[in-house]
Amino acid sequence: MDLLSKQSLEVTTLALNGLAQRHKAIIANVANADTPGYQRTDVKFEDQLAQIVDKENKKQELKESYSAGLKYSPDLAPESPFNNLNKMIGMSLGAYNKLNAGNESYSTFKPEVMNTDDPPVKLDGNNVNIEHEMVELSKTATRYTAITMLQAKMFKGMNRVIKGNGA
Amino acid sequence: MSFDALDVSASALYAQRVKMDTVASNMANVNTTRNPDGTPGPYIRKEVIFSSLYSEALGDATGIESEMQNIDVNPYSKSENAPIATGVSVQEIVEDDTPLRKVYDPSHPDADQDGYVSMPNVNIVKEMTDMISASRAYEANVTAIDSTKNMLSAAMRI
Numbered sequence: 001m002d003l004l005s006k007q008s009l010e011v012t013t014l015a016l017n018g019l020a021q022r023h024k025a026i027i028a029n030v031a032n033a034d035t036p037g038y039q040r041t042d043v044k045f046e047d048q049l050a051q052i053v054d055k056e057n058k059k060q061e062l063k064e065s066y067s068a069g070l071k072y073s074p075d076l077a078p079e080s081p082f083n084n085l086n087k088m089i090g091m092s093l094g095a096y097n098k099l100n101a102g103n104e105s106y107s108t109f110k111p112e113v114m115n116t117d118d119p120p121v122k123l124d125g126n127n128v129n130i131e132h133e134m135v136e137l138s139k140t141a142t143r144y145t146a147i148t149m150l151q152a153k154m155f156k157g158m159n160r161v162i163k164g165n166g167a
Numbered sequence: 168m169s170f171d172a173l174d175v176s177a178s179a180l181y182a183q184r185v186k187m188d189t190v191a192s193n194m195a196n197v198n199t200t201r202n203p204d205g206t207p208g209p210y211i212r213k214e215v216i217f218s219s220l221y222s223e224a225l226g227d228a229t230g231i232e233s234e235m236q237n238i239d240v241n242p243y244s245k246s247e248n249a250p251i252a253t254g255v256s257v258q259e260i261v262e263d264d265t266p267l268r269k270v271y272d273p274s275h276p277d278a279d280q281d282g283y284v285s286m287p288n289v290n291i292v293k294e295m296t297d298m299i300s301a302s303r304a305y306e307a308n309v310t311a312i313d314s315t316k317n318m319l320s321a322a323m324r325i
Contacts, residue, residue, distance in 0.1 A: 023315065034186075148321040
């Protein structure tokens with residue numbers, strides 16, 4: 001794993017955002033378990049996140065193949081620093097810039113809040129099944145905690161690299 | 168992760184406590200046949216009505232609810248990108264209009280000319296089940312608060 005890689009941090013942060021949003025929806029469902037006619041809400045984000053990861057991975061691959069091409073290109077004179085740039089421009093400057101132009105796909109992430117069409121569990125039309133909500137609550141909290149631990153470990157790893165192994 | 172989730176659960180704790188108070192009042196007055204001023208008139212059972220709350224003030228930072236105004240969102244719409252409720256409120260406490268219990272007791276000072284006393288329309292069994300339901304709902308929300316706190320402190324440890 002690349003210790004200072006932006007992707008793992010970005011992706012885990014998005015996952016935390018999505019889970020926090022879902023947690024809020026579940027909390028609202030639990031709070032309204034006795035409200036007549038209340039319809040439960042749920043948050044969907046996993047598919048979206050998977051798409052973003054996929055997109056970023058493809059981008060990364062493309063980027064690596066570009067730089068590999070630049071580095072090992074036999075017709076590049078190593079003594080000229082401008083050759084790299086020239087080569088880059090020659091190949092496709094536009095595409096390369098696009099690859100380097102930030103990770104805009106991360107900012108498109110927006111968890112989707114939706115009403116589920118669960119059947120009503122009470123005569124007043126309320127469809128909050130409290131057992132289901134409590135299970136979802138604990139699932140969400142556990143996943144959230146797991147990801148925060150993952151992030152903590154990433155930072156700990158960086159810290160160790162900075163301080164050296166004796167620390 | 169924000170602290171809003173705690174406010175949502177807190178509103179539910181308050182609502183369930185009001186329900187508990189109402190149940191307690193109903194049970195305490197199961198045999199009350201007079202008004203506070205001493206005039207004859209049986210106690211009428213009270214019931215708490217909850218309503219879900221959608222407010223901008225408690226909305227999240229991602230802007231999904233930022234355009235939502237207080238309550239004028241239709242919470243029953245099946246649309247995608249529905250707002251997340253930001254709590255529950257006690258909308259009103261209504262009187263139960265089920266008929267009063269008539270008990271034959273001619274010696275009672277509040278008996279009518281036929282010897283019947285109008286007793287409160289409180290069904291003690293129903294109050295007991297309401298009490299358990301409110302108490303369980305309260306516990307569920309306490310658990311939810313606990314889980315929110317765990318998540319927040321996990322985020323603090325990153």
